[in-house]
Amino acid sequence: MASKPTPKLIAWLIIPSCLLIFFYSTLLPLYTTTRTPGSPTSKIPLLPSAPCDLFKGHWDFDPNRKPMCDSTCPFHRNAWNCIRNQRENMDRINSWKWVPERCDLNRVDPGGFLSLMRDKNIGFVGDSLNENFLVSFLCVLRVGDGGAKKWKRKGAWRGAYFPKFNVTVAYHRAVLLAKYEWQTKQPKLSGQDGVKGIYRVDVDIPAPDWANIDDFYDVLIFNTGHWWGYDKFPKESPLVFYKGGQPIHPSLEMMDGFKVVVENMVAHIEKVFPQKVLKFWRLQSPRHFHSGDWNQNGSCLFDEPLEEFQLDLWFDPSNNGVNKEARKLNHLIEETLKGTSIRPLDLTHLSEFRADAHPAIWLGKKDAVSVWGQDCMHWCLPGVPDTWVDILTQLIGYNLETG
Ligand SMILES: *[C@@H]1O[C@H](CO)[C@@H](O)[C@H](O)[C@H]1NC(C)=O
Ligand SMILES: *[C@@H]1O[C@H](CO)[C@@H](O)[C@H](O)[C@H]1NC(C)=O
Numbered sequence: 001m002a003s004k005p006t007p008k009l010i011a012w013l014i015i016p017s018c019l020l021i022f023f024y025s026t027l028l029p030l031y032t033t034t035r036t037p038g039s040p041t042s043k044i045p046l047l048p049s050a051p052c053d054l055f056k057g058h059w060d061f062d063p064n065r066k067p068m069c070d071s072t073c074p075f076h077r078n079a080w081n082c083i084r085n086q087r088e089n090m091d092r093i094n095s096w097k098w099v100p101e102r103c104d105l106n107r108v109d110p111g112g113f114l115s116l117m118r119d120k121n122i123g124f125v126g127d128s129l130n131e132n133f134l135v136s137f138l139c140v141l142r143v144g145d146g147g148a149k150k151w152k153r154k155g156a157w158r159g160a161y162f163p164k165f166n167v168t169v170a171y172h173r174a175v176l177l178a179k180y181e182w183q184t185k186q187p188k189l190s191g192q193d194g195v196k197g198i199y200r201v202d203v204d205i206p207a208p209d210w211a212n213i214d215d216f217y218d219v220l221i222f223n224t225g226h227w228w229g230y231d232k233f234p235k236e237s238p239l240v241f242y243k244g245g246q247p248i249h250p251s252l253e254m255m256d257g258f259k260v261v262v263e264n265m266v267a268h269i270e271k272v273f274p275q276k277v278l279k280f281w282r283l284q285s286p287r288h289f290h291s292g293d294w295n296q297n298g299s300c301l302f303d304e305p306l307e308e309f310q311l312d313l314w315f316d317p318s319n320n321g322v323n324k325e326a327r328k329l330n331h332l333i334e335e336t337l338k339g340t341s342i343r344p345l346d347l348t349h350l351s352e353f354r355a356d357a358h359p360a361i362w363l364g365k366k367d368a369v370s371v372w373g374q375d376c377m378h379w380c381l382p383g384v385p386d387t388w389v390d391i392l393t394q395l396i397g398y399n400l401e402t403g
Contacts, residue, residue, distance in 0.1 A: 052100065052101075052102050052103035053100065053101060053102070054100045054103070054105060054391050054394065054395070055100070055346040055347070055349055055350060055391075056100060056101045056349065057098055057099050057100040057101050057105075057350065058098075058099055058308070058353075059096040059097065059098055059099070059305050059350075059353055059354075060096065060097050060099050061095055061096055061097075062095055062096070062097045063095055064095075065094065065095045065096075065097055066094065067094040067382030067383075067386060068107075068110070068139070068140050068143050068382065068386065069139035069140060069142065069143065069381075069382055070083055070382070071083035071084040073138070073139035073142060074142075074148075074150070075135050075138040075139055075142070075148075075150070075158075075160060076135060076139065076381065077131070077135055078364045078365075079359060079363050079364055079365070079368070079375065079378070080132060080135065080359060080378055080379065080380060080381045081364065081381065082359055082362055082380035082381065082383065083382075084364065085359070085362040085363065085364040086362060087359060087360070087362035087380060088362070089303060089356065090380065090382075092303070092356075093356060093357045093380060093383055094382055094383065094386075096305060096354075098350055098387045098390075098391075105387075105390055105391065105394065106390065106394065107390055108140060108389055108390050108393040108394075109144075110140055110141050110142070110143040110144030110145075111143075111144035111145070112144070113141070113144065113393050113396075113397065114141060114144045114145055114162055114164070114165040114167055115165055116396075116397060116400060117165065117167045117218075117396075118165045118166060118167065119165075119166045119167070120167060120218040120219070121167065121168040121169070121170075121216055121217045121218055121219075122137075122167070122168070122169045122170075122217060122218070122219040122220075122221075122396075123156075123169075123170055123171075123172060123210075123213060123216070123217035123219070123220045123221070124137075124169075124170070124171040124172070124220075124221045125171075125172045125174055125177065125209075125210045125213075125220060125221070125222050125223075126173075126174060126175070126177065126221075126222055126223035126224050126282070127173070127174075127175040127223060127224060127225070127226045127227055128173075128175075128226070128378065129223060129225075129226055129282075129285040129377070129378065130171060130221065130222075130223045130282065131157070131158070131171050131173065132285075132378050132379055132381070132385055133221070133282065133385050133388055133389075134158070134159070134169065134170075134171040135381055135385075136379075136381050136382070136383075136385035136386050136388065136389050137169060137385075137389050137392075138159070138160045138169060139381065139382070140386060140389050141160070141162060141167075141169065142160070142162075144162070144164075144165075145162040145163065145164040145165060147162070147163045147164060148160045148161065148162050148163075149161050149163065151168055151170055152170075153170075154170075154212065154213055154216060155172055155208065155209040155210060155211075155212065155213065156170040156171060156172050156209075157170075157171050157172065157173045157209070158170065158171055159171055172209045172210040172213065173209055174206070174207035174209045174210050174224075175224065175226070175227040176201060176207065176224055176227055176228075176261060177206065177207060177210075177222065177224045177261065177262075177265045178201050178202055178203050178204075178205060178206065178207060178261045178264065178265060179201070179202045179205040179206065179207045179208065179211075180199050180200060180201040180202070180207070180239070181199070181200055182197060182198075182199055182200075182237075183197055183198050183199075183200050184196070184197040185197050194235070194236050195235075195236055195237070195238070196236050196237050197237055198237065198238055198239070198240040199233055199237060199238070199239045199240065200240055200242055201239050201240065201241050201242065201257065201261065202242050202243070202245075203241050203242065203243050203248070203257070203260050203261045203264045204243050204244065204264045204268070206265065206268055214272055214273065217277065218276075218277060218278065219277070219278045219279075219280075219396055220269075220273065220277060220278070220279050220280070221280045221281075221282055221345065221392070222265070222269065222279070222280070222281050222282070222342070223281065223282040223283075223284075224258075224261070224262070224265075225258075225284045225325075225326075225329045225333075226284075226285075226377070228254055228255070228258045228325075228329065229254075229325070230254070231293075231294070231295065233254070239254060239257055241257045241260060241261075243260075243264075248260070255328075255332070258329065258332060259332050259336070262332060262333055262336045263336050266281075266336050266337065266340055266342060269342060270340055270341060270342070275341065278343075278396060278399050278400070279341060279342045279343065280342065280343050280344075280345040280392070280395070281333060281337055281342050281343070281344055281345060282345040282347060282388075283326075283330045283333060283334070283344055283345060283346045283347060283348045284325070284326035284327075284329050284330050284333075284348050285326070285347065285348070285351055285377075285379075286314075286315060286323060286326040286348055286351050286352045287322075287323045287325075287326070287376055287377045288300040288302070288314075288323060288354075288355040288358060288376045289322045289323060289374075289376045289377075290302075290322075290355070290376070292322070293322045294372075294373045294374070294376065294377070295373055296373075297373065298322060298373065298374065298376060299360065299361075299374050299376070300355055300356075300358045300360050300374060300376035301360055301361070301374075302355040302356040303356055304356055305353040305354050305355065305356055305357075306352065306353050306354075306355050308353075311349075311352050311353070314352070314355075315327050315352055326348055326352075327348070330346075330348055343395070345388075345391070345392065345395070347388050347391065350387065351379075351384055351388075354379075354384045355376075357379055357380055357383045357384045358374075358375055358376045358377065358378065358379060358380065359374075359375040359378060359379075359380050360374045360375060360376060361374055363375055
């Protein structure tokens with residue numbers, strides 16, 4: 001006769017079973033087995049639906065982590081080619097790994113991603129921070145197709161063609177997204193002495209560099225933001241906003257103009273690109289000027305990422321710091337994107353930590369720092385934008401595979 005199991009034994013059997021059931025039921029829904037770049041058996045976390053948010057997390061130091069590309073990538077821009085420019089700490093900069101709160105961020109598999117994108121094209125439209133992003137993307141993808149060639153057409157400033165997969169990835173420079181042009185002094189601008197002329201911004205007309213790309217791209221990544229300041233457009237040569245060919249009355253301050261341009265460009269994007277084009281809007285890339293703005297000897301000679309508790313002090317607009325504009329602009333952009341088919345690519349928070357990863361004084365040119373100040377705005381490559389690439393490719397992969 002079988003002896004009755006003791007209560008202790010029952011507990012020993014039940015507790016592990018419950019734990020197993022709990023873990024499987026909690027974790028399994030996060031994963032789906034799909035056709036994944038390169039390896040048919042690997043698993044991609046289900047994104048971007050809850051509970052996984054790739055944009056929240058922390059940076060972990062991993063001394064074994066190595067960047068995918070070096071200083072020899074033919075798509076580099078000299079000023080961001082930090083290995084060539086002998087920036088200090090490049091190994092350390094590239095040893096930090098972004099760890100989202102509730103899921104893994106896989107590193108992109110360049111060949112696998114390109115094969116997923118076969119016969120498709122990806123376009124970046126915006127300012128030099130999107131170009132920074134593009135260069136990282138091209139240098140990483142090149143690992144998957146050594147035959148990558150420079151590509152320049154259709155208003156694109158630069159890009160690459162990946163012949164093995166028939167994929168083009170390119171950048172269209174349009175710093176305000178909307179069309180703008182210089183006009184010498186207008187008689188109408190009475191009472192504004194000292195004004196040499198204006199930059200006329202047509203809020204409802206896209207800049208010519210991307211006005212005719214309608215059916216070429218399958219994925220688009222937009223941004224604007226870094227040019228919306230009085231250093232680029234001072235009072236003597238202000239932005240003046242036009243709509244429907246007429247000046248907007250009363251005239252708009254820069255931030256109000258920014259909002260109107262974003263609203264109009266979003267409406268334009270929604271109208272001209274079909275639903276099947278995957279559209280992203282990259283939120284602001286934060287700057288890290290410390291103890292002064294870019295033209296006041298501001299510097300970013302940091303060895304370590306910032307700590308989480310420092311971020312608000314640096315970036316919260318209420319603290320009125322030098323770098324407060326990123327969150328302010330993001331707020332306006334996010335409001336406008338609500339309810340549209342354009343997905344926010346919120347790379348701001350993860351980048352806020354990385355005060356250590358800008359070119360700073362290592363710009364590859366002798367007098368660059370004395371003329372321009374340190375570069376605490378763009379990013380070293382390889383560097384932080386490689387993590388942006390991991391996130392973007394994961395989101396593209398997810399969206400293409402789930403329709
Ligand atoms: C390459 O891709 C384009 C779409 O971007 C397509 O129209 C073209 O037919 C493809 N070429 C080849 C050789 O498959
Ligand atoms: C920046 O540094 C230079 C040289 O140290 C100095 O001459 C200049 O006054 C500084 N500028 C500002 C705005 O602090």
